[in-house]
Amino acid sequence: MNLKDKIVLVTGGSQGIGLDTAIKLKSKGAIVLINARDKSRLDAAGQEQGLVTLQGDVSKETDVKQIYAFVMEKYGRLDVLINNAGYGYFDLLEDIDVEKFNQVFATNVTGAMMMAREAAKIFKKQSCGNIVNISSTSGLKGGAGSTAYSGTKFALKAMTECWRAELRKYNVRIILINPSEVQTHFTANSGREPYSFNPTKLQGGDIAHAICSALEMEDRGFITELTVFATNPK
Numbered sequence: 001m002n003l004k005d006k007i008v009l010v011t012g013g014s015q016g017i018g019l020d021t022a023i024k025l026k027s028k029g030a031i032v033l034i035n036a037r038d039k040s041r042l043d044a045a046g047q048e049q050g051l052v053t054l055q056g057d058v059s060k061e062t063d064v065k066q067i068y069a070f071v072m073e074k075y076g077r078l079d080v081l082i083n084n085a086g087y088g089y090f091d092l093l094e095d096i097d098v099e100k101f102n103q104v105f106a107t108n109v110t111g112a113m114m115m116a117r118e119a120a121k122i123f124k125k126q127s128c129g130n131i132v133n134i135s136s137t138s139g140l141k142g143g144a145g146s147t148a149y150s151g152t153k154f155a156l157k158a159m160t161e162c163w164r165a166e167l168r169k170y171n172v173r174i175i176l177i178n179p180s181e182v183q184t185h186f187t188a189n190s191g192r193e194p195y196s197f198n199p200t201k202l203q204g205g206d207i208a209h210a211i212c213s214a215l216e217m218e219d220r221g222f223i224t225e226l227t228v229f230a231t232n233p234k
């Protein structure tokens with residue numbers, strides 16, 4: 001698809017992979033709407049980059065409905081949903097806090113599902129649309145301490161396949177992106193040490209590049225899944 005003038009909604013778009021993706025999509029002529037919970041950070045990013053802002057928590061159904069009410073009232077259509085909002089919760093199995101476990105599922109799984117559900121209603125009526133789910137290499141392989149986070153990302157991969165089976169006949173392309181470690185606020189927001197910049201490791205712009213490349217393919221085809229690793233991280 002040609003991204004020019006396409007209406008694109010990026011959840012978790014106030015920083016990190018989401019913001020870098022929004023900036024790249026805008027540079028290709030798309031009209032980009034970014035969403036996140038923290039209004040001041042979202043508004044600052046929106047003003048600086050010329051992006052439309054939609055404050056809301058994807059884990060709350062009322063917020064999700066409000067986001068789509070705004071999109072449809074203002075633009076009357078949606079071309080791409082980038083289901084990117086998410087974070088990690090890491091603990092060994094015997095230390096898992098059920099509240100934190102449920103919270104991370106509420107954003108990474110239920111939130112992604114509700115955002116996709118509302119997009120699917122629009123895409124079916126339009127007979128076209130795109131959903132890009134931002135998963136992780138943690139959604140391909142489990143590891144120690146990653147029960148909760150990997151659980152959410154394996155669930156996202158499963159939901160991707162289900163949505164594809166339901167929506168492909170309406171010309172809806174569902175694309176899964178599996179980034180390896182990317183230097184964003186993810187580590188700090190997941191209760192780990194903030195990263196110290198390393199030029200050999202992935203940056204948000206690398207994932208933005210993968211997302212835009214997949215979307216730019218002609219609509220007659222689609223890439224089911226892209227996994228992105230750093231070439232030679234040191």
Ligand SMILES: NC(=O)c1ccc[n+]([C@@H]2O[C@H](COP(=O)([O-])OP(=O)(O)OC[C@H]3O[C@@H](n4cnc5c(N)ncnc54)[C@H](OP(=O)(O)O)[C@@H]3O)[C@@H](O)[C@H]2O)c1
Pocket residue numbers: 011012013014015016017018035036037038039041056057058059084085086087088107111134135136137178179180181182183184185186187189
């Ligand atoms: N960085 C990595 O190493 C890495 C690797 C693989 C996959 N990923 C995935 O990439 C996605 C983006 O992560 P990132 O690395 O860019 O992290 P980040 O820098 O922490 O950004 C996360 C974004 O999501 C928003 N967000 C979190 N919970 C939300 C909610 N309930 N509703 C709406 N917005 C919410 C945050 O803003 P607010 O806090 O203001 O809401 C922020 O804009 C996540 O799904 C993550 O799992 C990251």
